[in-house]
Amino acid sequence: MPVQLPILPLATPNQRYSCHGCGSCCRDFSVQLRDADLQRIESQQWHTELGFDPVVRFRGNRYLRQRADGGCVFLEPDGKCRIHARHGFSEKPLACQMFPYTLSPDAHASRLGVSFACGSVTANKGDLFRGQEAEALRIALRGIPEALTAAPDAALARGMRSQHGELDSLERRLVRWIDSAHPLHIRIDGLGWMAQSLAAARLASVRGDRWNELLDILLGALPDELSMKALQAPSIRQLAMLRGAVFARTEDPKPLALGAPSRARATLQQFIRSMQWQRGRPNALVPTIDGVWPRGARFGAVDAMSPAIGAGDATEIDELVTRWLRARLEGGRVWGSGAYGWSAVDGVVALMLEVAAVGWVARWHAAATGARAVTLADMQAAVGRIDRTAGRAPWLAGAAERWRIAYLLRDDGMRRVLRAQWSTG
Numbered sequence: 001m002p003v004q005l006p007i008l009p010l011a012t013p014n015q016r017y018s019c020h021g022c023g024s025c026c027r028d029f030s031v032q033l034r035d036a037d038l039q040r041i042e043s044q045q046w047h048t049e050l051g052f053d054p055v056v057r058f059r060g061n062r063y064l065r066q067r068a069d070g071g072c073v074f075l076e077p078d079g080k081c082r083i084h085a086r087h088g089f090s091e092k093p094l095a096c097q098m099f100p101y102t103l104s105p106d107a108h109a110s111r112l113g114v115s116f117a118c119g120s121v122t123a124n125k126g127d128l129f130r131g132q133e134a135e136a137l138r139i140a141l142r143g144i145p146e147a148l149t150a151a152p153d154a155a156l157a158r159g160m161r162s163q164h165g166e167l168d169s170l171e172r173r174l175v176r177w178i179d180s181a182h183p184l185h186i187r188i189d190g191l192g193w194m195a196q197s198l199a200a201a202r203l204a205s206v207r208g209d210r211w212n213e214l215l216d217i218l219l220g221a222l223p224d225e226l227s228m229k230a231l232q233a234p235s236i237r238q239l240a241m242l243r244g245a246v247f248a249r250t251e252d253p254k255p256l257a258l259g260a261p262s263r264a265r266a267t268l269q270q271f272i273r274s275m276q277w278q279r280g281r282p283n284a285l286v287p288t289i290d291g292v293w294p295r296g297a298r299f300g301a302v303d304a305m306s307p308a309i310g311a312g313d314a315t316e317i318d319e320l321v322t323r324w325l326r327a328r329l330e331g332g333r334v335w336g337s338g339a340y341g342w343s344a345v346d347g348v349v350a351l352m353l354e355v356a357a358v359g360w361v362a363r364w365h366a367a368a369t370g371a372r373a374v375t376l377a378d379m380q381a382a383v384g385r386i387d388r389t390a391g392r393a394p395w396l397a398g399a400a401e402r403w404r405i406a407y408l409l410r411d412d413g414m415r416r417v418l419r420a421q422w423s424t425g
């Protein structure tokens, strides 16, 4: 029997969470079921009461069926869960019990993290997150063994095993930079520069203590380094890559919903939307899906919206983005088992693409609601939307995403798209 790992609490000091029963996770997620979930649902005899099978098969897995609007079939009009109300919290599917906790094991411990797809997490409402490890452990022990079983430590870079302390050292220094007193757009630009520099560095000759020295030299060069070379605006192709990244993270066709289009029709509709995203014609409406995201923004209006951090609510936006970045790193969701098994360098680079996507989505949300500038509500929606798929959606570890990242690592592409979303000018 595998040894059960201890849980490492989230180090992010000011993160809070309590469930406020908003029901948004029940409207949003597809709930994949484990064997134990299937047995419980079977024994609860919902089939007879609902008049249809609440479990649906899709691509070899089983899920809770969704209503026509994409919400869970067990979601009541008052936002409560019918299984919870009838049988209690511990009788719900394990994925529902676990959300928004995440557990990312390595060789020595399982790190507790948190998904910002939960509105209470994003808004920082409720009890201090630190101290909730026992609850996450209780849920994992009910039937999520892989969350508590040792997994390999992340590599430092592709094909390069990490040595003792190297990953911790990188995390500590990145957190220090994220928490520094520089304006948010400088910190984001600096992270983009770090990601590009680490991806281009020959790391084989800087292991152990020399790795720490390299990180100190790179971070010590910031922010002077950022102003050394003027950066051009992103190219048309670089912006298309960013839109592709946003599409891959926000597209949500709800194939499990009652009355969903046939697979062939859904695939065709998705292909049409992907072409619209790729072209990004200024007068074209940003494609969206009913009930999921506000309609009415045109690509041109999103691009014309002020950069995310130059707007009102700057202090609150700064606090949110800083807390989110820290929680991603400290919750083990940037590299290793919490991020598709990526190496540390690949994970940091991928995180920067997510930060650029958050900036674009915040501007999209603002444009769709007719605002003139990005507000805290736009940024909360954007962080929630982008964090929702991170580490979960298998296609974000696939060839298309790797191609996007590789393309943006050329010619300062990552920094150029980051600056276009976050710079004050």
Ligand code: SF4
Pocket: 018, 019, 020, 021, 022, 023, 024, 025, 026, 099, 100, 117, 118, 119, 120, 121
């Ligand atoms: S989104 Fe968060 S606050 Fe809302 S019901 Fe789900 S866990 Fe609770």
